[in-house]
């Protein structure tokens with residue numbers, strides 16, 4: 140069937156043969172996207188819709204045999220955890236993250252662990268559209284990867300990549316990695332690499348190929364300044380799994396987060412340390428986010444945040460200094476600054492802490508970002524501890540949400556968090572079970 144492409148407005152459906160900045164029909168800027176249109180003209184048959192499309196067959200739900208999904212372990216424990224126990228044949232995974240966060244490093248390690256040794260029966264195809272094969276080799280050397288089962292392909296033409304995949308011996312290909320989808324182009328479209336139309340079409344073609352051969356496909360996706368995957372939003376819809384790779388580039392901790400997963404739980408996270416020889420999965424997560432050997436210093440309280448099904452212990456640190464300006468400063472790192480304002484208001488009004496003439500700094504140790512209200516109590520206690528300059532025992536963990544009345548509320552999975560903390564040596568848990576109000580807790584612990 141012959142193809143040609145047109146520019147179609149994503150807002151109103153207006154079609155044009157060339158690109159225009161503004162849609163002449165609805166007036167939206169940059170809404171025209173190059174789209175492939177089939178020229179196969181269909182004939183109208185009475186009583187039937189579309190061209191010669193036959194009716195499809197339905198299947199009875201009760202007649203479908205139950206099969207357990209076969210999982211392929213990536214042998215990278217934290218990646219397996221995020222994927223929900225391993226890869227599923229034909230699964231398309233989009234790995235998104237800022238440049239330099241470690242996407243290529245993770246995928247090189249994945250290629251090494253999926254291709255077993257020298258046997259030709261298990262190869263991984265690594266399409267390097269972004270870097271040259273030599274650059275990938277330099278990285279692999281650094282990671283100590285010597286496997287000969289990794290085939291590198293320096294190509295950006297998606298159709299020739301697909302033909303290359305077809306040429307592999309049946310069942311020999313374990314996975315295809317495309318680094319990155321934004322560099323891929325097809326000559327069927329005239330748009331530039333990275334344009335909405337190109338990214339959408341290339342991803343779609345790769346996906347179809349991977350599904351038809353039952354090979355897991357990994358696509359690297361760039362992230363825009365606004366923090367979304369560059370290219371069409373449809374990219375995240377067509378893949379099975381979207382993994383977000385994040386972390387503070389100045390620190391070594393990296394968090395891999397499943398934001399969409401058709402074959403497993405979302406909200407699950409994997410934690411890695413970026414070391415000089417690659418990413419190391421971290422199983423004993425609490426070590427990373429808790430200051431090692433906590434000293435007896437004021438302004439530090441441990442709490443527990445849920446990352447998926449797993450409680451992670453983090454340390455909240457606070458520092459209070461007399462303000463030198465007409466407006467006191469409130470600096471929050473790792474927590475929402477509006478939440479901090481609210482908690483400071485509660486502390487001032489309900490607990491009698493005159494914080495209006497102090498600068499307040501709050502930080503989550505280890506560079507983790509927490510959004511849960513379950514950390515409220517720990518934040519308040521850390522601030523109060525810093526204010527009175529009295530340390531709170533390192534064996535105490537505080538978990539609870541704080542309301543505007545200063546009351547401590549129960550949080551989800553409270554028992555699980557406390558249990559996990561006691562397993563790791565915390566002796567006292569401060570929660571809504573023992574205290575009703577934050578003011579009362581501060582009095583008990585600090586006065």
Ligand code: TYD
Pocket residue numbers: 236237238239240241242243244245278281282413414415416417418
């Ligand atoms: P990279 O995987 O190239 O990032 P991305 O593909 O997401 O752009 O990783 C880039 C950073 O990781 C780079 O700044 C160097 C660092 N790095 C290490 O610290 N240790 C290593 O073993 C490797 C390979 C990279």
Ligand code: MG
Pocket residue numbers: 242243244269318
């Ligand atoms: Mg890269």
